[in-house]
Structure formats: structure tokens, C-alpha cells
Amino acid sequence: GSPAPAQTGVSGNVTVFAAASLTESFRKLGEEFETANPGTKVTFNFAGSSALAQQINQGAPADVFASAAPANMKQVTDTKAVTATPTTFARNTLQIAVPEGNPGKITGLADFAKADLKIALCAEQVPCGAASKKVFEAAKITAAPDTLEQDVKAVLTKVSLGEVDAALVYRTDVKAAGDKVEGKDFTEASNAVNDYPIAALDKAPNAAAAKAFLDYVLSDKGKRVLSEAGFAAP
Amino acid sequence: MRSRLPVVLVLPAIAGLAFLLVPLAGLLIKAPWATLPSQLFSAEVGQALRLSLICASLATVVCLVLGVPLAWLLARSDLPGRGVLRALVTVPLVLPPVVGGVALLLVLGRRGIVGQHLDQWFGISLPFTTAGVVLAEAFVAMPFLVISVEGALRAADPRYEEAAATLGASRWLTFRRVTLPSVMPGVIAGTVLCWARALGEFGATITFAGNFPGRTTTMPLAVYLALETDPDAAIVLSIVLLLVSVAVLAGLRDKWISGPS
Amino acid sequence: MRSRLPVVLVLPAIAGLAFLLVPLAGLLIKAPWATLPSQLFSAEVGQALRLSLICASLATVVCLVLGVPLAWLLARSDLPGRGVLRALVTVPLVLPPVVGGVALLLVLGRRGIVGQHLDQWFGISLPFTTAGVVLAEAFVAMPFLVISVEGALRAADPRYEEAAATLGASRWLTFRRVTLPSVMPGVIAGTVLCWARALGEFGATITFAGNFPGRTTTMPLAVYLALETDPDAAIVLSIVLLLVSVAVLAGLRDKWISGPS
Amino acid sequence: MTLHASLRVSRAGFSLELDLDIEAGEVVALLGPNGAGKTTALRALAGLVGSSSQITHNGSTWDGLPAEKRPIGVVFQDYLLFAHMTALDNVAFGLRARGTRKAEADTVALHWLGQVGLGDFARAKPRTLSGGQAQRVALARALATSPELLLLDEPLAALDASTRLRVRSELGRHLQDYPGHTLLVTHDPLDAMVLADRIVIIEDGRVVQQGTPRDVVRQPRTDYVAHLVGLNFYRGTAHGTEVRLDEGGTLTIAEPAEGPVHVVFPPSAVSLFTEKPAGSPRNSWQAVVSGIEQHAHTTRVELDGNPPVLADITTATVAELRLQPGDALWVSLKATEIHTYPR
Amino acid sequence: MTLHASLRVSRAGFSLELDLDIEAGEVVALLGPNGAGKTTALRALAGLVGSSSQITHNGSTWDGLPAEKRPIGVVFQDYLLFAHMTALDNVAFGLRARGTRKAEADTVALHWLGQVGLGDFARAKPRTLSGGQAQRVALARALATSPELLLLDEPLAALDASTRLRVRSELGRHLQDYPGHTLLVTHDPLDAMVLADRIVIIEDGRVVQQGTPRDVVRQPRTDYVAHLVGLNFYRGTAHGTEVRLDEGGTLTIAEPAEGPVHVVFPPSAVSLFTEKPAGSPRNSWQAVVSGIEQHAHTTRVELDGNPPVLADITTATVAELRLQPGDALWVSLKATEIHTYPR
Numbered sequence A: 001g002s003p004a005p006a007q008t009g010v011s012g013n014v015t016v017f018a019a020a021s022l023t024e025s026f027r028k029l030g031e032e033f034e035t036a037n038p039g040t041k042v043t044f045n046f047a048g049s050s051a052l053a054q055q056i057n058q059g060a061p062a063d064v065f066a067s068a069a070p071a072n073m074k075q076v077t078d079t080k081a082v083t084a085t086p087t088t089f090a091r092n093t094l095q096i097a098v099p100e101g102n103p104g105k106i107t108g109l110a111d112f113a114k115a116d117l118k119i120a121l122c123a124e125q126v127p128c129g130a131a132s133k134k135v136f137e138a139a140k141i142t143a144a145p146d147t148l149e150q151d152v153k154a155v156l157t158k159v160s161l162g163e164v165d166a167a168l169v170y171r172t173d174v175k176a177a178g179d180k181v182e183g184k185d186f187t188e189a190s191n192a193v194n195d196y197p198i199a200a201l202d203k204a205p206n207a208a209a210a211k212a213f214l215d216y217v218l219s220d221k222g223k224r225v226l227s228e229a230g231f232a233a234p
Numbered sequence B, C: 001m002r003s004r005l006p007v008v009l010v011l012p013a014i015a016g017l018a019f020l021l022v023p024l025a026g027l028l029i030k031a032p033w034a035t036l037p038s039q040l041f042s043a044e045v046g047q048a049l050r051l052s053l054i055c056a057s058l059a060t061v062v063c064l065v066l067g068v069p070l071a072w073l074l075a076r077s078d079l080p081g082r083g084v085l086r087a088l089v090t091v092p093l094v095l096p097p098v099v100g101g102v103a104l105l106l107v108l109g110r111r112g113i114v115g116q117h118l119d120q121w122f123g124i125s126l127p128f129t130t131a132g133v134v135l136a137e138a139f140v141a142m143p144f145l146v147i148s149v150e151g152a153l154r155a156a157d158p159r160y161e162e163a164a165a166t167l168g169a170s171r172w173l174t175f176r177r178v179t180l181p182s183v184m185p186g187v188i189a190g191t192v193l194c195w196a197r198a199l200g201e202f203g204a205t206i207t208f209a210g211n212f213p214g215r216t217t218t219m220p221l222a223v224y225l226a227l228e229t230d231p232d233a234a235i236v237l238s239i240v241l242l243l244v245s246v247a248v249l250a251g252l253r254d255k256w257i258s259g260p261s
Numbered sequence D, E: 001m002t003l004h005a006s007l008r009v010s011r012a013g014f015s016l017e018l019d020l021d022i023e024a025g026e027v028v029a030l031l032g033p034n035g036a037g038k039t040t041a042l043r044a045l046a047g048l049v050g051s052s053s054q055i056t057h058n059g060s061t062w063d064g065l066p067a068e069k070r071p072i073g074v075v076f077q078d079y080l081l082f083a084h085m086t087a088l089d090n091v092a093f094g095l096r097a098r099g100t101r102k103a104e105a106d107t108v109a110l111h112w113l114g115q116v117g118l119g120d121f122a123r124a125k126p127r128t129l130s131g132g133q134a135q136r137v138a139l140a141r142a143l144a145t146s147p148e149l150l151l152l153d154e155p156l157a158a159l160d161a162s163t164r165l166r167v168r169s170e171l172g173r174h175l176q177d178y179p180g181h182t183l184l185v186t187h188d189p190l191d192a193m194v195l196a197d198r199i200v201i202i203e204d205g206r207v208v209q210q211g212t213p214r215d216v217v218r219q220p221r222t223d224y225v226a227h228l229v230g231l232n233f234y235r236g237t238a239h240g241t242e243v244r245l246d247e248g249g250t251l252t253i254a255e256p257a258e259g260p261v262h263v264v265f266p267p268s269a270v271s272l273f274t275e276k277p278a279g280s281p282r283n284s285w286q287a288v289v290s291g292i293e294q295h296a297h298t299t300r301v302e303l304d305g306n307p308p309v310l311a312d313i314t315t316a317t318v319a320e321l322r323l324q325p326g327d328a329l330w331v332s333l334k335a336t337e338i339h340t341y342p343r
């Protein structure tokens, strides 16, 4: 990791567009950043990464964009809203999520092929779905999902309500879901690691603060907050 | 024979029209038209479109069957606490659809209050099925129908119902043959709202019924997923949905309207 | 004096009521009530709730000002192609709200067709502002108002307007003093639909106006974020939204309704 | 078989207390000025208004029975035809509601449309009918179910004069054959006279007079009734052949009477002269013309005097006298034309 | 100053072709059976119906002028009072629409409500008014703006007999003072007679007769008009004092005539006998009673014969003859009572 940034003397508002899955950790980061840099104010816009990419491409006044997937970051680099190379600041791996008490008696990834179990996966179009696909390909398992959800939270809702017996989601999400969901690690998870890229925007209204926030996320303090939430270091 | 339309009405009307239509025009202008044909004739899009139309129509039927009597009860009976009931009926409108889906899961899901019995006793499981899509859409769309029809009922002259009663018609016959035809414009307006809302339904559907191609993937779900990877394709899909709905609405409404009047 | 309510109407009405209310009851039952007070009195929730109510009400005003004249134009004028216009007006209903937000960005965004000029000439930028929330909600909610009011207008007897004309009233005066009061129930129904829909709006708002606490984070957006971090809190927030809207609707509707009749 | 109705309706500023007995086959006409409560009484009989009325018919009570369970037919004052149905469907509605099959109901309905002279309008929608045509469809609709109690609220009001005569005599024929009870609300004394066996006159929710048409015509008891039947009407006190009128003036009558009496005579019994008449009429007094109205075959002259009086004279006389409002004339009246009866 | 109107309306199955001239201060009554097009003509004058009519008034044309620009006042057949306004607001509406300030408009409106006898009902909502009260408010509403052309579609139809007389004479007084043009649509020949200077009678969209009330009453030209004014009416061909009637029968008249004529006489000129009368009447023929109607002071007997005839006889005579439908009687008629005029 990089060393903790020195006091930069930045001030003013910094607007951060961040993937919704970063809500909890980035809020904490934002508070710490404000304390470390008096005179700054971090404003977050949490939404789906793709919606954020759309907004940035339509000229939204953002300073920093933290995406949950390289694909959404690519949408903004394609339009030259960001020309610098984005940095990967966190990684996430998949876990098997089962409802409290594991009613489906799930032991491993192989159970995902059982037709009589209710299985939820993310849709291929979203990052966790793409990762799931890679995992199943590596394990040579044909999964029999009952639903292909639009995001991890939707999958988790179904797990926590016991509507499905098993699902593949990110480790961070299992952690956030609390007691109602149990997570199980599996070996094939290493085949699909999801990178979270971050970048400052070229037209950032507050370029200095943007740089400072970006540095703070990549600093050790930032890493600690992210790892508390279950993210792996890049 | 009537005078010119008054500016004070026509200007806001045109502004309103522009407000609704210019964004649509924006979509049409920016859409990558080149990809439209390939999208339009892809099997998946066809499937999603068919499923959307079928589910929205079935949901509308469910809403009509349950919602019109409900509207009548709210408008004509002298139940105590009608005001609160009426407000409660409006509530699913306010509920974020995703929460609506959660509420449906709490009741009709595998471990839901009612759903667990459905599962145990009849082996019926609604989530992740096409029936689930219909239910989710109906839940979200029904208030539109109920409120439109109730408004129309309260504007209708109740003396026609008295006339029917003196002719020996029961309340049910009166409802069917006198009340309902006389509030047809309101019912049609409500049906259109209801169908359109059901057709565009996303949050409750994906939460309650999930997303499985051919079974529960309706157009809005397909659009949402396309937005994740290929926003242009999403716009094209939306335009397809729009064009189909405009065609259906323009076609059906004229037929319905010329019918009763 | 009238006979018993007919079973064939009352049964489906009750079924419909149950269908709408049982899921809400499910939410109420499963909600973590213990956290309610802390949620209810947290500054963020208060802020989001206030913003929601203000934006939904402003959006409703926008819809009334633009939508009622539009409904009148569709119902009373003899424009060519009214059927198609009417269907087009319904379209924003069908559009998945997220796509609606994209469409608004395409038109009113800083680089949008209209928005770039607003920005250059007047320095006005709508996205990511509270005004943007109002616009997004109005865009999504207006069709409800237009269609309800148009239905009511077409059910009203146009001969009263003729009577007003013979008394020397211009179309505008006739509209204000004769037509509008006589379709008040329809306008009220439409206003309720419109307000409720605006209050629950999520997709277009988060896309067009973003999610900035205190500025654009309405309750549905807060619910969305809560779903990310604490699903139980999301349910509690939804219930808060519900209770407030029921209170407002039950209160207002009785006042409005007793007014004109 | 009698229908006994004791109708009691009260609402802000108005109350109705009306006891009505209608025999089977009898036609009772309810007459009264606007707002007297005629429509309210009819609605109470039909079960359309919440009331504490008591109605018994054929040994059974109708109290609490909803409108659709009462064996009634109603023609409403403003038609209330179902706008989305054809005239035929409107007329067939009552039969269909009673379970008659469509083909049969349509046949009967067509018959009734024919009866009111609208056989050709079976397929017409109410909005394309003129006011009178609509009224006639409403009449056919009420008659089609052969109800036990027929309630008619101004059934002929919107008919043109010539159609009215025809429909009235048809209605009269039907009512004669009709075994049920009929209540006819009307403003028109002629309708009541022609169609009704008995006339009940109400003012402000209370009966002021009832009787056969002949009695009502001959012996009105209130100004309203006298006005209705077109008679000069006074209250007075008789001493032998002289009646002192309450509002001033004295009249000489032919048949001696004593005590408080009503005094009536037709306007046609009054003669007008520019000079004080000599000759036989024992009543003559001076009066001033206050109004002149041209009627079909006579001219009605309104005179202010002691007492004031209405006179019907021939148009020739008007021309001869060159009558103008303000003219002072001599009114003369034969004692034999004056009818008195106790108050 | 004349209002010239050449009204042309055509719709499926019906067309109206009506040329009307109304002088300033003149009241023209439009009479005709149901569906004749009276309301349609009124709507064309008001500018409420799309038509190719031409209307000129005071040198300017109204063609293409919308209803609200025409200086008119209309009383509609079914009132069309604004349900959400009080009676006062209804009456004040036209004044307010013309920019009169509220206080002033209310004063004038209250005056007009008083004129129609509803001063106490200023705050009442139309739904709480009885049918006749509502009609009177509609009348006040139309009169309140002092229009140049007043159009009345059956303004008195829903009034009770006694109110009707009062409102009619009030209306008559107002129309006399009123400098504008008035068109009155009515079914009631008496209303037309009392209120109108000229009567235009239309059937099926075409004028069949027009003239002063006196002329129309004396010389009807169609069955409808004869019916309206209550005369026996025939077409025939005269040779000296003998008229051969088209529908059969011959009548002897007093004044010789030649060629095609109309023949009329009042029902009261007809006498009925059980035996062939000797005496003076030169016309007598046998006929069968087909209907009997009790009127206020006479009985009307309908007889089938050659020709058929209506007779008004006293109630005493009815009793004396014990009249029943189906009885064969002798009809007798003095030649001097018969009026003929060329066709």
C-alpha cells in the first residue's frame, strides 16, 4: 500500500459518485476524510454503477467515480470523461449464501446443479453474475438457477427471506446482511475476483480535493475501512 | 361554431405535451437505430415482449375483476371508515416497488404468512413463476384502476341507479347494466393506466418473481439488465416497448371508445 | 332502504382489498418495530421525508398546471390525431422509470438537447438539483393525472358548457367555473394518483437527479440505500412513508371531497 | 284490495305527512304547487327515500322493502333513460331484470314502444330523441313490467299538445284496464281530471283537499285549487241570499245559506259593461282592468275591484269595448251562476 | 330592426329549413309536434349546432360567431343549472361572464330571483330545488343578462298550473317591455297565444303555418294545428253552400264558397241527440261514441261517423243521455257555426 497522505490543504466540496455496494464503507471513509481535512465536505451520490456512468457521460458534476465493475468504468473512459488510468482500490470474491440454518443442506458449489433446490444467481449482465459464470465454467458445473437477479441485494433479499436455498453473492454482501444469511467459502471463488476501480474525473469541479479523496481511499486507513467491510485488498 | 381555443388553456396544454413528449423524442433521436432491427427480431426480445404483454394484460384482468367492485364499494356503500380505506388503497402507489415486492414475498413467499400454507397444502409456489409476475404487476397497478373508477362512480348521477331499482333490478344487475356502462370512460381510463403501469412494472416484479428468461423476464427487466452492459441497447429496447404500447393503446382505445358511446 | 350489498360484488371487492392490504399488513408484522422510533427521529430520515413531501407536492402542482389543460385539450378539442396523442401521453407510464430518467438526461442534462442551451444561456442546470427531482417526478406522474381528468371530462355532459357559452362565458371562463367544478371528483382522483406516484418515484429520480442527501435523496432513494446496508431499516423507512402518505391522503381527501359537493 | 300508505318524510325545512289509500284499479292524482312534496311522496312510495313511512298492500307491509323488491313502475320527471341503451333496451330492461328471456322481453318492449307511437325508434339512443320522445320511452319502460303500483311523476309534461291528447287517452285506456293502483303526480288539472278517479291536493307537505274530480272542480277549498280549476273563489259569510266576502264586497246568491261559506263562479259567468247595467243581474260593481290575456277562443280579463274578479269574454266584446288596462268597467253577474258551499 | 334568420341544419334522417324574421320587441312562438325541430332551430340561432344558417341582425351577420359572442339568453328544456353553484351564482353567472363586479351582479341576480318568486332560495343548490323551482331559476338566469335575442325552450313546461299562470303573466309583462327579439319554443298553444305576437308552426323541419295567434286559431291549415287549437277540422270542396269533405260526408254552410276549402267548427257548436233532431240545424248525421273525457267544466265526446267529430257537451247532458262508448247518436250542427276558408 501507499503511505497515508500528508495534509494537502485542500478544501471545499468533493462530489463522489460511488457504487451503491460501497454505501457503508464510503460513508465511513468520507467522515474520516472530512476529519482529516478540515474545510472539506464530501457529498456522495450512491446508485448503481451503470446509472452513475450514464450520469457522468451526461455531464454530471462529479469529482470522483468509484465503480463496482471495470465495465462501468470503461463506459466513462470510452467517452473521455476520464482519461487517467483508473486504479483498482478493492476486490471482492464470491461466497455461497444460504438462509439462516441452511435449510437446503448446501455443502458446496456442486449443489447448485440440483434442480429441486431453489437457486438464485446474479444476471450475467451484472458483475456478480459474470463472476458466477466464470466460477461455474471453471468448476465445470451446469447451474440450475430459478432466477437471475439484477443485483446482489435482490439476491440477498431472497436468501434472507428463505425464498431460495442457495445463492452466489459477494463476501461483503453476506457480511452486510447480518444473521439471516450464512456465508460459505468455496475454492473455485478464486477464479472470479471482481475489481473495484476508482478515478478522478477530468472535468472535476474540485480537482485537488478529488485527488486528495482518491489518495485517501487508496491509503492504509482507506484499506482498513474497506477490509472491515469484507473487501480484499487489490 | 365554438370560439378559438383559449391561450390560457392551450399554452399549458402544449407545454405539458412537450414536457411528456420531448424526452421521448430525445430517446428516439439518440437511439442507435442501426441496431434496432437486430434487437427487434432477436428471440430474447420477442420472448420478453410477448411475456410483458401477456402478463400486463392478465394483471389488468385481475385488477378489473377485483378492482372495479372495490371501487364500487368505496363509492357507493356506506361502510364506516371509508375515507381511511380509500387512503389505504392508495398506499401501494406510494410504496417503492421493491418494498412492494418484499411485502408480497412476506405474504405469498415460500415462508410467507399465506404462502407457506399454499406451499404445504397445495404445492403452489408463486415466486419465480409467471403467475408471480402477474400478481406483482396487479399489486402495483390495481390502485390506479380503483381510484380512477371510484372517481368516475362518484361523478355519476345515482338517480339512474334508482330508476333501475324501481324497474326491479338488483344492485348487481344495476351495477352491470346501468352503473358500469355509464362510467365506462372512467373504467377505460383506469384500465389504460393500469395496463400501462403493469407493462412498465419492474421493481416489484423482479423482487417477487425474479428474473428468468421466458418465464419472468419482462421487457422492463430486460431493459434494466441491458442498461448494465449496453445502455444504447437498453434505449432501443425501451423504444420497442414504447412503440408496441402506443400501437396497442392507440388501437384499443379507439375501439373501446367508439363502442359504448 | 336499499337492499343488501350483492355478494357477487362484495366478494371480489373484499378480495381486492385483501390483496392490496395483506402485503402491507405483512410488512407491518415483520417490521423491526424496535428500531422505528430511532429511525423516525433521525435527522436523515426527517430530511428525506420532508424533501419527499415537498417534491411530490410541487410535482403535483406542476402536473395540475400543465396536465389539466392537456386533458381538456385531449377531451374537448377536435385536434386531428387525438387518439395517437392520447396514447403518446400514456407512454411515460410504460417507460421503465430508469429509462425515463435517461431520457430526461438526454434532453435536460448539461449536454442534453435543451439542457445545453439552458446551461449556456441562463446558467441553469437541472440534473442533480431539487428542481430536477420535481421534474423527474412530474414526468413520471403526469400521465396519471392527464388520463384521469380526461376520463372525467369525457364523462361530463357537454351541454352545461353550451349553457355557459350562451351566457356569454368564454371557453376559459367556462372551463374554470363550469367544467372544472363538475369534474372535480375526477381531478381529485387524478391528483391523488399523481401525488402518490410522485411520492413513490425512484428510478427516474435517481437517474436524473442523483442521490444527494438533503438535496435529492427522497424517501424511496433512502429506502434503496437502506436496502444496501440494513434491509430491516428499509422496511421501517417504507412504513414511515406509508403512514405519512395515508395520513395525508385520508386527511386531504375528506377535506377536498366535502368542499365542492 | 287497498294500498294503505302513511307517508312521513322529514328534511331540513320541509316535512311530508300524507296518508293515502289507493284502491285496486283506482287512479289517484296528486296535485300541488312546486315544492309541495309530490315527488317526495312518490319517492317514499317507491322506497327511494329514507322515511318512516308505513305502506301495506294486500295484507303485507312494504316497510323496509328496497325499491327493487316493490312491485312498482315509475316514470320520472326527467326521464332518466339509460343513455347507453337503445330505446328498446330501456323498455325491455325491467322485464330482463325480472328474468324474462331476451327475445320475449324485446317483443313486449316493442309492443309498448308501439303503444307510445315510437315503434320506429326502437334502435334510437336516448340522446337522439327529442324531449317528448324521451318522455314517451320512459312511459313505455314503466308500463312494460305491468307493475302493481304505477307511479307517474308528470308523465305528460314534456309532450306536445297534440301528442299529449293522444298519449293521454291511450294512458287513460291502459289505466282503465289496469288492475293495479296508480298514483299520478301532475301539475295539469286537466290530466288529473281526465285520468284520475280521485284527486288529492297537497300544499307544503299536507293534504288540503281531496275528492272526485267533479267535487274538486265544483267546490275548491283553497286559492290554489280554485286557480287550478279556473274559478273565481272567495271566502265569505252568508246570511240568507246575501254573502259578505272576507276580502270586501257583498254578493247576492240565489239559494239561501247561513254561516261561513266558500263562493265560486266561473269567469265566463261574468259580463262587462261600460255603463252601469240595468236589467236582471242582481250583482254589479265597478272594477278596473289590470290585465288582459288572449286565449284560444275567449279573452281573459283580470279586474281589480271589490271583490277583484276574472272575466272570460268573447274577442268580439273586447274589440267592441276597446279594452285597455286601466279602464274602469261595470262587472255584472247573475245570482244563479254563483255556487256556495259551507267552509 | 329585424333579425333575419335563415336556418339550415341537416342531420341523418332530419333536415331543418326555416326562415324566420323577428322584429325588435316582437315575440315569435315556435310551435310543433315532438321532433319537429324546434330545439334544433333554437340551437342554430344560439350558435350551438354546426349549421349553414345565415343570421343577420342590425346590419351585422352572426354567421360563424360562437355562442358566447352572440347577444342571447337561453332557457333550456331541461334547465342545465350548474349543480355546484347556488341559485344566486347561477343567475349571476352571465353578468359575471360579461365582467360585472360580484356585488353588482349579485344584486341584479337577486332581483331576478325575486321576479320568479325564489328570493328565499338564493343560497339553495339546484339539486335541492324541485323541478319547477329549478326551471324558474333557469328563467331568471337567462333574463338576467338582458339579451338582445331571448330563446326560450319550453320555459314554463315544468311549472305547476298556478305558478305557471303567475310566471306566464310576469314573463308576458317582461317580454312587453323588452326591446329585443324573442323566440319562444313551446308545446302549449295557450302559452303561445298569451305570450306571442306571431306564431310559427313547424312540422318535420318545415313551416306549415304562420300568423297572428288570432289567425292561427281561426284558420288552422293542418290537422296538428287544428288539434292544437281544439277545432274540428276538415278539407273539402265547396259548391255554393255545400261542402263535400275529402274524407267523406257533406256539410251545409251559411256563406257560399267555391273550390277547395278548409272547414272548421268548435266542438262546443256540436249538439248530440238520441233521435234524429227536427228543428233548425241543417247538418245532422249519425255517429258512434268512441271516447269520453271529463274536462273541468264540460265533457268531450269523440264520435266516429261520416265525418268523425269531437263534441263538447255539458256534464248534465252526459248524465241525461247516459253516454257510453259504442252508443249511436245523432250529431247536429248549425250551418252558421261553420267557418270555411280557401286552401
Ligand SMILES: Nc1ncnc2c1ncn2[C@@H]1O[C@H](COP(=O)(O)OP(=O)(O)OP(=O)(O)O)[C@@H](O)[C@H]1O
Binding pocket: D011, D014, D032, D033, D034, D035, D036, D037, D038, D039, D040, D041, D077, E127, E128, E129, E130, E131, E132, E133, E160
Ligand atoms: N334532495 C333534496 N334535498 C333537500 N331538499 C330537497 C331535495 N329534493 C327536494 N327538496 C325540497 O323538498 C321539498 C319538496 O320537493 P319535491 O321535489 O317533492 O316537490 P314537488 O312537489 O315534486 O315539486 P315540483 O312540482 O316542482 O316537482 C321542496 O321544498 C324542495 O326544495
Ligand SMILES: Nc1ncnc2c1ncn2[C@@H]1O[C@H](COP(=O)(O)OP(=O)(O)OP(=O)(O)O)[C@@H](O)[C@H]1O
Binding pocket: D127, D128, D129, D130, D131, D132, D133, D160, E011, E014, E032, E033, E034, E035, E036, E037, E038, E039, E040, E041, E077
Ligand atoms: N343530438 C342529436 N343527434 C341526432 N339526432 C337528433 C339529436 N337531437 C335531436 N335529434 C333529432 O332531430 C329531430 C329534431 O329534434 P328536436 O330536438 O329539434 O325536436 P323538438 O321539436 O325540439 O322536439 P321536442 O318537442 O320533443 O323537444 C328529431 O328527429 C330528433 O330525433
Ligand SMILES: [Mg+2]
Binding pocket: D038, D039, D040, D077, D153, E130, E131
Ligand atoms: Mg316534482
Ligand SMILES: [Mg+2]
Binding pocket: D130, D131, E038, E039, E040, E077, E153
Ligand atoms: Mg325540444
